Amino acid sequence: MSNELIQLIKQRRSIRRFQDKPVERELIEEIIQAGRYAPSDRNRQPWRFIIITNKEYIHDLSEKVKEELKKLLRKKINVPKELKERENKILLAAAAYAKEDHIFFDAPVLILVLTDDKLFSTESTACCAQNMMLAAYSLGIGSCWIGLANVLNLNKKYLKDIGVPEGYHIAAAIVFGYPAEEKMKLPIRKIGDIIKWID
Ligand SMILES: Cc1cc2nc3c(=O)[nH]c(=O)nc-3n(C[C@H](O)[C@H](O)[C@H](O)COP(=O)(O)O)c2cc1C
Numbered sequence: 001m002s003n004e005l006i007q008l009i010k011q012r013r014s015i016r017r018f019q020d021k022p023v024e025r026e027l028i029e030e031i032i033q034a035g036r037y038a039p040s041d042r043n044r045q046p047w048r049f050i051i052i053t054n055k056e057y058i059h060d061l062s063e064k065v066k067e068e069l070k071k072l073l074r075k076k077i078n079v080p081k082e083l084k085e086r087e088n089k090i091l092l093a094a095a096a097y098a099k100e101d102h103i104f105f106d107a108p109v110l111i112l113v114l115t116d117d118k119l120f121s122t123e124s125t126a127c128c129a130q131n132m133m134l135a136a137y138s139l140g141i142g143s144c145w146i147g148l149a150n151v152l153n154l155n156k157k158y159l160k161d162i163g164v165p166e167g168y169h170i171a172a173a174i175v176f177g178y179p180a181e182e183k184m185k186l187p188i189r190k191i192g193d194i195i196k197w198i199d
Contacts, residue, residue, distance in 0.1 A: 015181060019177065129171070
């Protein structure tokens with residue numbers, strides 16, 4: 001049993017190499033519409049969108065992310081618990097010190113999905129983000145959620161400069177663009193011990 005939507009869900013992959021070609025505005029708008037139709041707690045729709053299509057601006061933000069990552073890695077006290085895991089530290093350092101843009105991957109479009117601190121806003125916004133990535137895929141546009149970009153939230157000046165309203169923060173930074181890579185192989189998906197039925 002399958003259908004087009006299920007196929008799309010199964011075939012979507014994170015894309016990290018993009019063609020040097022802008023994405024048409026109508027397509028970006030369509031992707032945002034798909035986000036707006038996501039379910040949300042009490043239908044509060046706690047999201048805002050900042051769409052950046054200026055590649056220099058995206059590159060500049062990438063440098064800011066790197067700076068914040070370096071600051072985090074230098075921390076000796078109040079080290080976030082996630083950074084105590086060696087694997088995470090290596091991942092962050094690789095992105096922070098890379099010469100190339102291993103943050104936003106030179107993407108032509110970056111959408112920041114913002115939310116507030118209210119109950120279930122994070123969950124609602126994640127639904128919105130996934131809708132956007134699936135819609136993009138259905139339109140031939142590749143995407144990748146960039147969790148590392150959340151470090152921008154640590155610097156209030158950056159948020160102000162970007163135009164994040166008071167009381168909001170970046171919940172999902174997602175890059176979009178025409179793919180320059182064709183990913184055939186699906187990363188292994190867990191199956192065995194993640195499902196329990198209670199009949
Ligand atoms: C919340 C979240 C944060 C992520 N952060 C990053 C990131 O910072 N950099 C990156 O290259 N990929 C990031 N990804 C993409 C994942 O690495 C990717 O979804 C995962 O490896 C599975 O591959 P697939 O999306 O191709 O199925 C993130 C994905 C999610 C859902």
